[in-house]
Amino acid sequence: MDSTAAATPLSDCTDPALALLQQVFGYRQFRPGQEQVVASACQGRDGLVIMPTGGGKSLCYQLPALLLEGVTVVVSPLLSLMKDQVDAVRQLGIGAVALNSSLSREEWLASLAAIRDGQIKLIYLSPERLLAPDMMARLAEWPLALIAVDEAHCISQWGHDFRPQYARLGEVKQAFPHIPMMALTATADQATRVDIVQRLGLHQPHEHLSSFDRPNIRYSVMDKLSPFTQLKTFLQQQKGNAGIIYCGSRRRVEEVAEKLRKEGFAAEAYHAGLESDLRNQVQEAFLREQVDIVVATVAFGMGINKSNVRFVVHWDLPKSIESYYQETGRAGRDGLDAEALMLFDPGDIARVRQLLESGDREPNPVDIHKLNAMAAFAEAQTCRRQVLLNYFDEPAHESCGNCDICLDPPKRFDATEQARKALSCIYRVKQRFGMGHVIEVLRGSKNHAVVERGHDKLTTWGIGSEHSSDHWLSVLRQLVHHGLVNQDITRSMALTLNPAARSVLQGNQKLELAEPRIVLAKPSRGRSRLLPQNYDxxxxxxxxxxxxxxxxxxxxxxxxxxxxxxxxxxxxxxxxxxxxxxxxxxxxxxxxxxxxxxxxxxxxxxxxx
CATH class of the missing domain: 1.10.150.80 (HRDC domain)
Structure with a gap:
């Protein structure tokens, strides 16, 4: 078949598609939107497919690959992701190869021979490999049926994971304009979707935008007060389930993994600073259920197609809702109940913002906007799923019943007097110290830092001794949320008073605060779904x-x-x-x-x- 000719359409792909769906993949029926996506690809149309992780994106190009004559090229960003997908489709009896640097010369030549002999339906390539001149020449010789671009958000400058090589994939469409191209991703807001279509040069694509809702995932945020104790309690409730814990730095990854191992958990660390062989060993052990927990930076995850991850924990605040959504979406891909827990310290917002604003270049306003949206999610007092879905332009008018806010609505109390004590203490220490020191003074500590500075002689020393450190930490954080107090990132996060604090200090304004959320909400009895209720x-x-x-x-x-x-x-x-x-x-x-x-x-x- 001439590679510049249009893929041979079938007069009616739908019935053959349903037959292959059942016979090859073992599913009785299509998920919403899949049938239309498959049919449009069979008719030679370009496509833009936005489906949540675990929503069935891969099937949208794997099924047309079986229905169309010729080969389907799949662009994938990671070697691990390619290997996992190739292994999975081979288990279904589908001929597939990944052409990448992991192959020996003999394996490379054998793969090319299998393609020539018509034994292969799916060819997985990285964007770098695909765009190489020798590979583009091979594409011109192969009977191309379809080009699928997975993780397509990497194409867009508005996406959360922009990659320059992905942005060049429009060159492939220019070289093979009559071959249908399908772009697929789980996370893309309106600006990103428009950018993907323009950069790839898709012609009047069939667009399918699935709901971003993952109803089987329960979203929870806990105030980060005693984080390791909170994490350990959560993991004990998980009873050996598989899960991922995301940390913001390599050092934190190593620390948390080591602590968990000492507590008897089957946990391993994963980050880009480890040797490649060790990273591969950890990933393989996790996939094969030899390790329950992987503590990782965001370097871990995109290549993980493990369907029975039951929980994802964020030790630190992600930089965007897109990142958070994609990372939490690695839980519950099999449709069964899963947990997404975030340990939240409002100080993380200032720290991440400082990182974004550091360096020689001006901070990217897109990055700042995405961080602010993430902070709003973490600080939300309304249904978290509504916040998520509204961000992705999918208005949700009813509460979900399966997040911590819905299951255990925040309790509020009259905090006027406590706020006055805290604000007064910040003033008395001359607005030069952070939360930890202010709490020590409030609780009447005699530690060296307090005594040395004479802060044990202040009128505010010990006026809050009846409350715990965790309680005062929650109060101070909420005073920051309410705009009464500021954390000065240029002076080691010293607390300073804002003008709005005056009316509370003078007793002219009442203030209600939320009780800190330090435990998980109770599970929703009516929300557990998709597992048969009477299974043995x-x-x-x-x-x-x-x-x-x-x-x-x-x-x-x-x-x-x-x-x-x-x-x-x-x-x-x-x-x-x-x-x-x-x-x-x-x-x-x-x-x-x-x-x-x-x-x-x-x-x-x-x-x-």
Missing amino acids: RRLFALLKQLRRTLADEAGIPPYQVFSDASLAEMASELPTTEWTLLRINGVGAKKLERYGQQFIDAIAAYLDE
Whole structure:
């Protein structure tokens, strides 16, 4: 097939598409929007697909790849992501290769031969490799059917992860104008979406914008007071579930991972400063369920296609809502309940802003805007899901019932007198000290820093001794939120009084504050979804053990055998024949052939006990 010719459209892809969806991928029906995206690609149209993580983006180009003659090229940013996707589609019996630097010369030549022989339907490339002159020449020789650009937000200067090489992918569209191109991402606001279409040169694309809502994820924010204790309590509630903890620095990653190991948690550190081999080992151990928790910088995650991550914790404030949404979206990709917890210190806002404003160049106003939106989310006193969805231009008019604000609305108290004490103390220490020192004075501490400066002689020394340090920390932070107090980042975060503090100090204004949120809200009983309500827990555990054994034998991550959702459905429906097992979501023909009998036998043996 001439690569400059349009991909051969099928007169009607929908029925064949549904058949392949069931036979190859094992799903009974399309998710919203998928069918239209697949049909438009089969008709040779460009596409822009915005779907949340776990929403089925990959299937939008994998299915057309099977329906169209020729090969589909997938642009992917990370080697680990390519490997994971290639392994996953090979488990479905689909011919796929990743052409990158990890291949030996023999593997490279064998992959090219397989493409020539028509054995390959999906070719995964990085943007750098794709744009190389020799690869562009090869593309002209291959029977191209479709070009899919994954993580397409990297194209846009308005996106949260702009990459210059991605911005050049419009050159590929110019070289092959008649080949349909599909751009896919989980996170793109209106400005980013417009930029993607323009930079790629997409022609009247079919645009699909899924809901950004991930109803199975519960969003919670806790005041960061005793962060490691709070984290440990949370992890004890998770009972060995798989999860990711994001920290803002490599040093913090190492510290938290080491502390968790000392407490008996199966945790490992991951950041860009580690040797490549060690990073790969940690990632592989996490995928294969040999490690429960990865403590990481944002360097970890984009290449993780693990479907049964049950929680994501942010130790530090992300720089944007897009980053937060993408990182939390790595939890619950199988559709089962998951947790997104953020430990929030308002001081993080000033620290991140200082980082953005440091250096020789003027701070990017886009970055400042995104940080301010992230801060507003963390400080919100209304439904967090509404804040998220409104940011992505998806107005939500009803509270979600599955975030900490909805499940445990903030309790408020008359804090006028406490505020006056705190403001007075800031004034008495001459507005030269940070929160820690002010709290020490309020609580009547005799530590060296207080006594040496004579602050134990102040009239405000000890006037707040009846309250804990955590309580005063919450009060001071909220005084900052209310604009009564400022933290001076040029003087080690010293607290200074704003003009608005005067009326409270003089007793002319009452002030209500929220009680600090230091524990998670109670789970919503009516919100747990997608797990069968009557599945057999003991059988589910046995099937997970069988899955682990089969995965180890095959040298693949367990979720590539079957997802947790598929196992839970088996433990509910109790299939004991090939026909009934095929009715389980996620069980296609190739997986039935490879693993079906073992699971049928295990379920039958369990029922015979």
